[in-house]
Amino acid sequence: MSVWIAIAATAVGCYLVKYLGLAAPAGVLERPLVKRLAALLPVALLAALTAQQTLSDGRYPVLDARAAGVAAAALALVLRAPFLLVVAVAVVVTAGVRALGG
DSSP: OHHHHHHHHHHHHHHHHHHHHHHSOHHHHTSHHHHHHHHHHHHHHHHHHHHHHHSBSSSSBOOSHHHHHHHHHHHHHHTTOOHHHHHHHHHHHHHHHHHTTO
C-alpha cells in the first residue's frame, strides 16, 4: 500500500510544480538568472540520469562495460567527432568490453 501512497504523492507533487510554473508572473520568468537556470536544468538532469544508469546497478556503484562506453563517447566528444560517430564509438567499445568478459 505504501507504494501507491508514494505514487499518489509524486503525482500530486508533479501537478503542483507544473501549476506553480504556469501561475508564475511573467516578470519572474523574464529574469536573466531564471532564463539561464531553465536552459541549464535539462542538461543537468540528463547528465545525472546518464551517470546513475551508467555507474549503478540499482543499488551499488559499478564499473563495467557501460562506463567504458561512456568514457569512449566522452573522448570522442572532446575530439569533436560528429554525434553519430560518438554513438557508434560508445556502442563498439561497450560491445567490445562485454565480448572480452568485462
